[in-house]
Amino acid sequence: MSCDSRSTPQEQLRSDKLHPPAPPMPVINLGHLTIEPEARSRVVEDIARACHDLGYFQVINHGISQSVMDRAVEAASEFFKLPSETKQEFASDDIRRPVRYGTSSKDGTRPARTFLKHYAHPLSEWLQYWPEKPPTYREDMGKISAEVRRVALQLMEAILEGRGLGKDYQHEEFQRGLQLLQVNCYPKEPEGDSAIGLAPHSDHGFLTILLASCSGLEVLDRSSNTWRVVQQPRHALHVHVGDYMEVLSNGRIRTVVHRAVLNPGEARISMASIHSFGMHETVSVAKELVDEQDPERYKESSFSDFLDYLMSNADKKRMSFLESLRI
Numbered sequence: 001m002s003c004d005s006r007s008t009p010q011e012q013l014r015s016d017k018l019h020p021p022a023p024p025m026p027v028i029n030l031g032h033l034t035i036e037p038e039a040r041s042r043v044v045e046d047i048a049r050a051c052h053d054l055g056y057f058q059v060i061n062h063g064i065s066q067s068v069m070d071r072a073v074e075a076a077s078e079f080f081k082l083p084s085e086t087k088q089e090f091a092s093d094d095i096r097r098p099v100r101y102g103t104s105s106k107d108g109t110r111p112a113r114t115f116l117k118h119y120a121h122p123l124s125e126w127l128q129y130w131p132e133k134p135p136t137y138r139e140d141m142g143k144i145s146a147e148v149r150r151v152a153l154q155l156m157e158a159i160l161e162g163r164g165l166g167k168d169y170q171h172e173e174f175q176r177g178l179q180l181l182q183v184n185c186y187p188k189e190p191e192g193d194s195a196i197g198l199a200p201h202s203d204h205g206f207l208t209i210l211l212a213s214c215s216g217l218e219v220l221d222r223s224s225n226t227w228r229v230v231q232q233p234r235h236a237l238h239v240h241v242g243d244y245m246e247v248l249s250n251g252r253i254r255t256v257v258h259r260a261v262l263n264p265g266e267a268r269i270s271m272a273s274i275h276s277f278g279m280h281e282t283v284s285v286a287k288e289l290v291d292e293q294d295p296e297r298y299k300e301s302s303f304s305d306f307l308d309y310l311m312s313n314a315d316k317k318r319m320s321f322l323e324s325l326r327i
């Protein structure tokens with residue numbers, strides 16, 4: 001994750017209530033992607049427009065059953081209820097660890113977010129590192145990871161097609177790509193105190209697919225520079241683009257700054273599935289999108305470079321990784 005908070009309205013909470021309503025959330029029916037070509041091209045156009053105008057949308061009819069989604073949220077919730085010493089086994093400051101547990105706090109005392117991060121693709125390589133408790137964790141998280149990755153690849157093809165690059169553009173690299181699962185647990189918002197669970201940032205990969213137990217996600221609306229509350233209908237998945245989509249598209253699709261606020265009604269679980277190329281595979285601007293009028297705007301880099309940057313810049317954070325790539 002990179003922190004992109006230069007001009008974000010950090011202090012404003014739920015400010016969209018005070019501003020003109022944001023444009024409606026695009027809801028994409030993914031079932032239409034696989035039927036006849038005409039319906040597919042309409043969906044591809046809708047996805048292209050949503051990516052260009054907003055950088056986020058929701059998907060329904062994605063083929064993941066409600067029970068698979070519910071069981072994953074349940075497994076995550078059970079993990080966070082485990083005794084602290086069990087969870088601490090996964091605690092580490094080493095961001096290259098395959099599984100990492102941690103907490104972050106606004107005031108140094110009350111945790112605002114507890115997380116478990118781990119790789120999820122290729123599953124056979126990573127599953128051995130995942131928590132064995134609760135006993136359902138590996139199976140239920142494994143199932144949702146594979147399903148979400150299928151949706152991510154489908155969406156990536158549609159986005160590439162919509163940008164005129166063709167759906168098979170860098171097909172092998174996407175197939176070999178990384179999937180990072182960030183499982184988050186936020187406490188209920190304390191009474192009389194609205195709080196940020198996760199500070200404004202953009203995600204590093206091409207695409208993030210988010211599943212959450214209740215509302216709390218907010219995206220930065222670019223046209224009004226205000227936070228927009230994301231309402232997530234029970235079966236919908238929220239999708240937003242990340243830094244690497246901005247790089248690949250040479251800035252035609254822009255990364256989405258977002259944050260999480262604590263829910264006033266209940267504790268919240270969210271699972272952000274982040275999709276990028278493999279650890280050492282470089283992502284660069286698509287040459288097809290470069291010409292004299294539109295020169296290359298970003299340097300190439302890999303996920304490994306991103307991790308190095310985070311480690312080297314950990315206590316300074318003057319510039320996000322994406323900013324460091326801008327030419």
Ligand SMILES: O=C(O)CCC(=O)C(=O)O
Binds near residue numbers: 182203210217218
């Ligand atoms: O909890 C959320 O809604 C957002 C999580 C997120 O942005 C992340 O894990 O990168």
Ligand SMILES: [Fe+2]
Binds near residue numbers: 272
């Ligand atoms: Fe994020």
